[in-house]
Amino acid sequence: MRxxxxxxxxxxxxxxREVKDRLAxxxxxxxxxxxxxxxxxxxxxxxxxxxxxxxxRLSAEGLIVSRPGSGFYxxxxxxxxxxxxxxPKLDQEVDPLWITRQSLGRNTELLMPGCGWLPASWMPQxxxxxxxxxxxxxxxxxxxxxxxxxxxxxxxxFLVRRMAGQGVEASADQVVLTESGTQALDLACRFLVEPGDxxxxxxxxYFNFHALLRAHRAKVVSVPYTAQGPDLDLFExxxxxxxxxxxxxxxxxxxxxxxxxxxxxxxxLLKLAERADLTIVExxxxxxxxxxxxxxxxxxxxLHRVVYCGSFSKTLSAGLRCGFLVARPYWVQGLTDLxxxxxxxxxxxxxxxVLAVLTDGSYRRHVGALRARLARARAETTEKLRxxxxxxxxxxxxxMFLWCRLPGDMDAAEVARRAxxxxxxxxxxNAFSLSQTxxxxxxxxxxxxxxxxxxxxxxxxxxxxx
Amino acid sequence: MRxxxxxxxxxxxxxxREVKDRLAxxxxxxxxxxxxxxxxxxxxxxxxxxxxxxxxRLSAEGLIVSRPGSGFYxxxxxxxxxxxxxxPKLDQEVDPLWITRQSLGRNTELLMPGCGWLPASWMPQxxxxxxxxxxxxxxxxxxxxxxxxxxxxxxxxFLVRRMAGQGVEASADQVVLTESGTQALDLACRFLVEPGDxxxxxxxxYFNFHALLRAHRAKVVSVPYTAQGPDLDLFExxxxxxxxxxxxxxxxxxxxxxxxxxxxxxxxLLKLAERADLTIVExxxxxxxxxxxxxxxxxxxxLHRVVYCGSFSKTLSAGLRCGFLVARPYWVQGLTDLxxxxxxxxxxxxxxxVLAVLTDGSYRRHVGALRARLARARAETTEKLRxxxxxxxxxxxxxMFLWCRLPGDMDAAEVARRAxxxxxxxxxxNAFSLSQTxxxxxxxxxxxxxxxxxxxxxxxxxxxxx
Numbered sequence: 001m002r003x004x005x006x007x008x009x010x011x012x013x014x015x016x017r018e019v020k021d022r023l024a025x026x027x028x029x030x031x032x033x034x035x036x037x038x039x040x041x042x043x044x045x046x047x048x049x050x051x052x053x054x055x056x057r058l059s060a061e062g063l064i065v066s067r068p069g070s071g072f073y074x075x076x077x078x079x080x081x082x083x084x085x086x087x088p089k090l091d092q093e094v095d096p097l098w099i100t101r102q103s104l105g106r107n108t109e110l111l112m113p114g115c116g117w118l119p120a121s122w123m124p125q126x127x128x129x130x131x132x133x134x135x136x137x138x139x140x141x142x143x144x145x146x147x148x149x150x151x152x153x154x155x156x157x158f159l160v161r162r163m164a165g166q167g168v169e170a171s172a173d174q175v176v177l178t179e180s181g182t183q184a185l186d187l188a189c190r191f192l193v194e195p196g197d198x199x200x201x202x203x204x205x206y207f208n209f210h211a212l213l214r215a216h217r218a219k220v221v222s223v224p225y226t227a228q229g230p231d232l233d234l235f236e237x238x239x240x241x242x243x244x245x246x247x248x249x250x251x252x253x254x255x256x257x258x259x260x261x262x263x264x265x266x267x268x269l270l271k272l273a274e275r276a277d278l279t280i281v282e283x284x285x286x287x288x289x290x291x292x293x294x295x296x297x298x299x300x301x302x303l304h305r306v307v308y309c310g311s312f313s314k315t316l317s318a319g320l321r322c323g324f325l326v327a328r329p330y331w332v333q334g335l336t337d338l339x340x341x342x343x344x345x346x347x348x349x350x351x352x353x354v355l356a357v358l359t360d361g362s363y364r365r366h367v368g369a370l371r372a373r374l375a376r377a378r379a380e381t382t383e384k385l386r387x388x389x390x391x392x393x394x395x396x397x398x399x400m401f402l403w404c405r406l407p408g409d410m411d412a413a414e415v416a417r418r419a420x421x422x423x424x425x426x427x428x429x430n431a432f433s434l435s436q437t438x439x440x441x442x443x444x445x446x447x448x449x450x451x452x453x454x455x456x457x458x459x460x461x462x463x464x465x466x
Numbered sequence: 467m468r469x470x471x472x473x474x475x476x477x478x479x480x481x482x483r484e485v486k487d488r489l490a491x492x493x494x495x496x497x498x499x500x501x502x503x504x505x506x507x508x509x510x511x512x513x514x515x516x517x518x519x520x521x522x523r524l525s526a527e528g529l530i531v532s533r534p535g536s537g538f539y540x541x542x543x544x545x546x547x548x549x550x551x552x553x554p555k556l557d558q559e560v561d562p563l564w565i566t567r568q569s570l571g572r573n574t575e576l577l578m579p580g581c582g583w584l585p586a587s588w589m590p591q592x593x594x595x596x597x598x599x600x601x602x603x604x605x606x607x608x609x610x611x612x613x614x615x616x617x618x619x620x621x622x623x624f625l626v627r628r629m630a631g632q633g634v635e636a637s638a639d640q641v642v643l644t645e646s647g648t649q650a651l652d653l654a655c656r657f658l659v660e661p662g663d664x665x666x667x668x669x670x671x672y673f674n675f676h677a678l679l680r681a682h683r684a685k686v687v688s689v690p691y692t693a694q695g696p697d698l699d700l701f702e703x704x705x706x707x708x709x710x711x712x713x714x715x716x717x718x719x720x721x722x723x724x725x726x727x728x729x730x731x732x733x734x735l736l737k738l739a740e741r742a743d744l745t746i747v748e749x750x751x752x753x754x755x756x757x758x759x760x761x762x763x764x765x766x767x768x769l770h771r772v773v774y775c776g777s778f779s780k781t782l783s784a785g786l787r788c789g790f791l792v793a794r795p796y797w798v799q800g801l802t803d804l805x806x807x808x809x810x811x812x813x814x815x816x817x818x819x820v821l822a823v824l825t826d827g828s829y830r831r832h833v834g835a836l837r838a839r840l841a842r843a844r845a846e847t848t849e850k851l852r853x854x855x856x857x858x859x860x861x862x863x864x865x866m867f868l869w870c871r872l873p874g875d876m877d878a879a880e881v882a883r884r885a886x887x888x889x890x891x892x893x894x895x896n897a898f899s900l901s902q903t904x905x906x907x908x909x910x911x912x913x914x915x916x917x918x919x920x921x922x923x924x925x926x927x928x929x930x931x932x
Contacts (some may be wrong), residue, residue: 058805097803105614129603133598133599141586143591144594145786149566149571179645182810208807215656215807258613317610319608319610320814339562340677342648342678342679344674349816349819380640
């Protein structure tokens with residue numbers, strides 16, 4: 001029998017807390033019947049009189065109501081949807097939402113090797129300024145009106161040509177602009193996922209996938225990720241066992257590992273998906289970091305069962321809210337209707353700015369310089385981390401991430417906790433791992449690792465945690 | 467017994483179509499058991515052998531599967547969420563999604579007295595251009611970084627002062643910036659509404675509320691709107707009968723009627739809401755159109771059970787995607803987490819632009835001029851419509867809408883259909899009315915009525931429909 005949380009908690013308190021937890025987690029919703037007194041007593045391993053007392057106190061609080069001869073029913077209003085309540089209880093150091101809030105907080109005291117974006121100084125500021133001045137001279141309709149239902153046609157055309165470079169064939173009619181890459185993923189989930197559906201993700205994967213899928217009340221199942229893509233045997237087992245509706249993954253540079261999908265794995269994965277009638281959402285957010293194009297599932301599949309998403313947050317500006325989604329023609333109308341219903345416009349002025357920057361001739365140079373700078377930073381950061389006993393899982397071909405293992409079996413959350421006390425935000429492995437099997441890993445963003453203080457703080461934290 | 471849709475449709479075809487409709491509407495989801503052959507035969511008033519044949523053909527198509535001794539089960543993947551399938555089947559002339567797609571389409575041939583926004587030439591273009599130039603000179607972080615979790619603090623502070631003018635007391639900590647007013651509503655629904663929950667709306671109401679709530683799979687119930695607000699007797703009955711979770715309404719100028727809430731109705735409504743533990747989402751999208759402040763539920767209630775939303779699309783720019791939501795302090799963290807999970811950033815550069823325009827000194831003048839211009843346009847349009855026998859339901863104190871009744875019992879959808887043939891997009895009443903009781907109404911946007919051709923087309927359409 002489990003211990004009560006506090007010494008002062010009685011058995012009745014414990015039963016009450018359990019019911020309130022279920023209400024908060026919406027496991028019990030208004031009007032539903034509570035477990036019978038006998039069943040709940042057995043489940044909680046308490047006496048029936050304890051449950052009777054708990055139910056009476058909950059009735060007095062107005063949370064439940066007794067219907068004679070029928071049992072107790074929830075009378076409380078539905079608890080607001082809380083992502084925190086829907087997921088496992090995590091320490092804040094490994095709680096993705098907490099890490100994200102800290103990283104987004106623009107606290108200039110903080111160093112953020114754990115965050116997922118480039119420093120402002122790495123972004124194409126001159127192009128952005130030029131685009132702003134150009135828009136200032138542009139026509140009024142672009143300045144003031146809602147975007148068209150699918151979004152700026154010229155940007156969709158541009159995206160079609162860009163995708164062709166990644167081997168993804170699509171027409172502009174298949175492209176829907178959204179207000180961010182995340183919104184594109186959200187829209188795809190909204191369209192395809194029903195509450196209670198099972199969705200596969202990689203383990204580890206981008207941590208916001210967990211939060212996003214929790215918001216859709218999906219059941220999330222993870223499959224270990226290898227250096228060539230998901231472990232196919234385990235992927236196949238997961239398909240058979242969980243009959244998932246969807247698989248959400250990264251294209252190109254995998255977050256957090258920096259791995260890239262091999263053509264063989266891509267091909268086999270799509271064969272498995274076809275057999276299981278699985279739909280795939282492929283998030284190509286890091287596309288422009290690649291020097292050589294790696295396989296896209298959307299390219300192999302021809303956008304039949306793959307929905308392809310992306311944005312410009314990572315290489316252009318995260319402040320310009322503009323993403324996109326590309327899907328089979330038959331789905332585009334439904335996706336567009338859902339977008340209008342839930343966000344009305346789409347990108348608007350941001351789409352005009354993105355197009356201006358992408359087409360002003362300097363973007364290609366900017367991206368080239370960025371790739372070279374990232375390659376240098378990966379090499380330098382790898383070396384500095386090795387000095388501290390941290391080994392990258394693999395040496396990525398592209399991108400900003402290094403997925404590193406701490407020496408020994410050290411607890412990354414403990415290291416992160418100590419580093420945070422010195423104003424350094426780290427990203428501990430288990431934030432990315434549904435199975436919580438990345439306890440000794442940390443994800444480093446090499447573009448945010450130029451400050452030497454990060455490594456002295458890390459050294460101190462590792463020593464203290466050893 | 468109903469007639470088959472086409473003469474060639476057999477009884478078996480009809481049963482098959484029924485099953486496919488249920489799959490499309492997600493009334494049947496993967497893995498669920500189909501009705502027994504006997505039950506379905508009785509329900510469809512066909513013989514059991516007809517259902518057997520239909521089920522066999524559906525099995526051959528791979529949509530359902532037989533489990534011997536147990537019955538037939540859905541084997542098809544879940545149909546994507548289609549708003550069209552979730553709602554009633556409407557002619558496109560009264561289908562809000564269709565009207566919206568047409569209006570957003572930027573077809574310059576079309577005249578759009580039915581749309582819900584001002585012409586580009588009415589918007590503060592000079593301020594917007596100034597703001598763009600100012601941002602071009604601004605700091606890099608604003609240009610390139612994600613917004614902070616709740617959004618630009620200075621804009622939230624500004625909103626607090628602006629709300630104070632409407633009697634709504636809040637702190638900047640209670641404000642969450644979003645990527646649009648619609649996204650703010652969507653976030654509130656996401657936080658508060660569970661699939662299957664009942665939500666009250668006004669009848670008539672802004673038509674996108676219907677689509678938004680369908681996307682949340684809410685059961686929507688409407689209450690007739692009077693010139694002073696919702697009909698309170700019917701509102702009370704709806705509370706008792708449907709136990710709704712939420713009431714979604716417009717603050718200030720009501721869309722489509724132009725009515726304004728009276729203080730007495732506001733007060734009584736909140737008392738009813740309190741008794742029924744109803745949460746209210748109040749959409750104050752037209753705030754800046756008002757010359758005199760009318761009651762806000764959020765002001766009376768102190769943001770206890772009211773979530774207050776808005777944006778700057780109507781008076782500043784619809785191309786700048788930036789809205790906001792204000793809620794009780796206890797909910798802000800949960801709402802922010804959900805926003806991060808589903809759209810990551812918030813407003814970003816758009817928030818900086820909105821703040822720049824709102825604070826550049828000319829916005830107040832712009833809004834003053836807009837109100838005067840709208841008052842003139844309301845008077846002029848009223849007169850022109852009266853010449854055609856159209857009477858406004860009431861003379862609004864503010865805003866761009868006139869809610870008008872056609873002469874006789876004329877079908878507004880028929881008039882809209884004919885006007886569309888002449889490139890004039892109208893907004894027929896039933897698009898706004900869940901109960902479909904606004905058959906003879908049209909909503910006119912006076913700011914889009916300056917072209918005389920609208921009235922000649924309308925005259926012709928009315929004659930033809932008489």
